[in-house]
Amino acid sequence: MRQDMTDRYRTTELGAVKINNNAITTIASIAAMEIKGVSKVGGGIGKTLFDFLCKKGATKGVKIIASASDIKLTVYITVEYGVDITRIADEVQENVKMGVEKMTGLLLSGVDVVVEGVKSPFSKDKTGGCQ
Helix, strand or coil, rough: CCCCCEEEEECCCCEEEEEEEEHHHHHHHHHHHHCCCCEEEEEEEEEHHHHHHHCCCCCEEEEEEEEECCCEEEEEEEEECCCCCHHHHHHHHHHHHHHHHHCCCCEEEEEEEEEEEECCCCCCCCCCCCC
């Protein structure tokens, strides 16, 4: 099985259904961004470029740790200045778990949240509006 596929799939009368890890990371990333106070998901352009060059692929700020028995996610976020970081992290955990499980049918054993930074209200977004 390819590395970018989970080891979880189901077979039907018509064949197998497999969910690519990129689909899971996209769902998790969108679910994290739905939480008010999250400025961005991921480590910025430098980390994205590093991951791409190291052939890790675009993870959208979400890391999947899969074993034969479970799937765990780590979500890397930047929060807005002035928010309650612990509340935001809790909401991200809950929303990501709910979103991934609802859309994929997979059960997550955990969702870790790493707050990588705080967006200053005085800094300009240097990404040119790209997320």
